[in-house]
Amino acid sequence: MGLSADPATDRPGLIDSSVARYADGLRKASNPLVLRPELWASCEQQARQILGECIATLHGTPVQVAAEAELTSMALGVQRSFEKVSPIDSVHAARVLFDVAVETMTEAAARLPAEVALSRFLTAVRMLHKGIFTRVSAAAIGYESTTLRDVGQASTARRHQLARDLHDHIGSSIGLALRCLDLYTMEQATGVASTRDRLEDARQALRDVFSFTRTMVSGLRVNELHDGLKEEIDAYSAAASDRPAEVSSRIDGDESWLPEQARQELFLVVREALRNAFAHAGADHIDILVSVFPDAVHATVTDDGVGLPSPRTGDGTGLTAMRQRVTALGGTLELISEPGQGTRVQLRIPLDDAGAGAR
Template sequence: MSATAGSPPERRAAVVEAVIAAYAAGLREADSALVRNDRIWNSARDQARDILTECLAALHGEQVQVAMEAELTSMALGMRRAFEQIPPIDSLFAAHVLFEVGTDALVEEARAFPAGTGMSRLTRAVRMLHSSISTRVRAAAIGYEASTLRGVGAANTARRDQLARDIHDHIGSSLALALRCLDLYEADLAAGGSAQSRIADARQALRDTFRFTRSLVSGLRSYELRDSLQAEINSYTQAATDGAQVVVGINGDEAWLPADRREEIFLVVRECLRNAFTHAAASRIDVDVTIAPDCVACTVEDDGRGFDPAAPATGRSGGMSSMRERVTGLGGTLRVASYPGIGTRVHFQVPLPEVAAVDLVEREHT
């Protein structure tokens, strides 16, 4: 697993994939539950890939810390493993295997550094490896224990996935928005501008987090948008954007949208916008929502840096999966088209309950 030829990103990606292969081999040799099922392995692999990417960045002198969103994702993963009845010992053993193969790879990579710098870089990277793994293991243990104590192990697959999506889309996104507002607050201050609105937006995002967390803990999962779909999208956009022009168009009657559908559609649109703000560096983002009595169609398109959908999953993969699962759960479809240097286009469509069409007919005859 020595350094390979090519640009640094290509070399790091090659090292990561080599370690992932060794990690999978170690789990298969031990007949771990994490590699018996493709879906379970995919989540373990994606998490390992994020960990290794962080460690290699630390090895190359970059300032890295485990993101709060990674902890929330790990907590949701712990809940899923409780539902899937995967014993905690399997996760602990997987952490042990990952630490061993990851350390071996870091040692091999450090040999390519000039004398006098390799050891200090290696020490930093190994500490990052330990921190990345232990932070996620602790978060997953919290999720696992919470699920076990509340008896959610008996819940069905749909409920399990819904809970994981809710943690990501409500708690994770709101906390991410609060952190982004604080980052923008510092940037505005440095530029000599007024930044008080950023603090207000951060406070509101944290209030939303607390509100949803209370409902989740109490078992109610009660969440409703405070305003119309357009107003909620505009509010999020104003809080999260750092200068990109966002054009929002809502066509049709929001009265045709049941409250639960309206919430789900907003969450998908918000995740699209969050990805664009975080990853795309776009100058313009267009949001188009068309509401008909029998369905809703939405397109979110940006002119940012884009990405290769066929490339290995990155930090945005959790959000993409959540969006797709949420739309599929509504009986709809979601398509993503993206090209490096051109931009990204997300289009989804979901059906509406027949009551909307019946209501339209009644209104036409009154």
């Protein structure tokens, strides 16, 4: 790759060589973003911004994604809609840039002092996640909003669905990846061995983001879970928690009674409740119980953590999305919590209505 002896002093050279490899990767896939000069100009500009953010972070300079970057990306999504660029091409470009940037930072980090190399590298990877997906999410909103407006379908319900999907799929997966990196850093610092491969968990969470983004922006979303509910819940718990043995889950009843839509939405609600418990509750124990009946499914997520203040000023984005998902299936969701008394999220979804909506 031709790194200089002191990469900290040759950031323009690092960016130039990385952009060249990025363009080569796009050409090999015949991606129109590099084959059409008018498209490559904006694509290259964004790549240079993202690489600059990551390399600055790698060398100890605090960086934030500029607010203008999100607005620019949303406008770029609108532009690519007008120019009939397939969203798949944009997602593929993000994937190629991610691989190139990680390779660049790996090689550059190897030339940093050993005592700071790992922590700087992990911080830079987190910056890369944020830089790419802030822009991808904004561009997807711009692209879809324009497309829906053109065909007269920009309804409030669709916008809410898009916001929920971005939060629950993209936001949650990125959050999981960052948590895995935090846990890896903590375990490295304390010398406490873990049975989990935290870096592989982070990589898998990012693969899930790429996969979902590709299918979402192309209008070909496939939300089916690959495993049973318990397996999916336990896998998320093990990856997201530093105390996986203290989380217990149980599924009662026949899971085959659940229509796929209800099953998927149920998992997303339970996962969000778990995420909140891991992030905010400080709980010693979290219990998940899902009971499936022929006509309804009940679920509870209970923790013995710090509870929520009373009175509460309102629901956050996560809880609002949970309520909207359950309500869309004709169900109800209740949050029960008091300071120092833990929190319980309980929901009920009627399977006759859910099944009708899913078929």
